[in-house]
Amino acid sequence: MPVEQTNNRVILKHPKGPTVELLLYGSHILSWKSGSPTSPEISERLFVSAKAPLDGSAPVRGGIPIAFPAFAAPPHAHPEHSKLGIHGFARSEVWTFDKVLQDDGSVVSIRLTLSPTPKIREVYTREFQLAFVITLEEFQLTNDLHVTNPASETLEFHALYHTYIRSPSKDVLITPLKGKKYIDKTDKEFQGLKTEMRDAVDVKRWTDSVYEDTPGEYEVKWPGGGVSIRTRNLKDLVMWNPQAEFGPKIVDLEEGGWEKYVCVEPGYVRGYVQLEGGKAWVGTQTLILH
């Protein structure tokens, strides 16, 4: 079976060997195992902390969390987001497995959905419908977040994929961000925009940078591996790794976990997506293995 469902998980199995495993909680992708064109051995491509609870008691530290409708910590600037926790509610609600969209031998694709629940309505009063489409191919994984606004007034939101790419954080380099403006959240004295001067960005030090108006296509490289990221409708990019400076303060991050990943997070987080009543928006990331 190309798609298996248990109580709380869904597993996609590509006929060539790659798999994706996700929790219904958060529609949270926990695992993407795949070979690449240059190294056919199937291996894990995402990082999940060994200390992450996977029982739905808290958002998962690792994999691909979805931030919606607000990115980052309260206090949120948007009045409709004032009661939301960090990164909004999409990553901490149980989604519904809707259906298999495609299963033709080269592509396995499924859709999950989320609509307002009583719990969401306690903190967020706007109407919305979310659909998350996961598409697994031999060497790539695509995520499409569909946001529909069934109301008549414009819906304003952030959306972001908080992707934990398994990689040696001391060696990883991300391009092309030179010349791009960003907020350095680790710099408590200066919260204005800085300009990226580096040809390739590393995360050797504690990094929490929100780049705006980025190219939408990125290369994440390290000796012996790499991932290309292609995006659609996600104009910003967040880069995050706490390193030893901040990592030990994160209770659900395993000791030394910060050495095993880089978070490269395509999103729309500077300003809000403005979605007119009755319309839909799709934000896409595709991860392509080298």
Ligand SMILES: O=P(O)(O)OC[C@H]1O[C@H](O)[C@H](O)[C@@H](O)[C@@H]1O
């Ligand atoms: O701990 P979390 O809620 O998962 O957030 C983890 C990180 O997410 C983003 O990258 C933010 O820019 C960081 O400031 C935050 O620390």
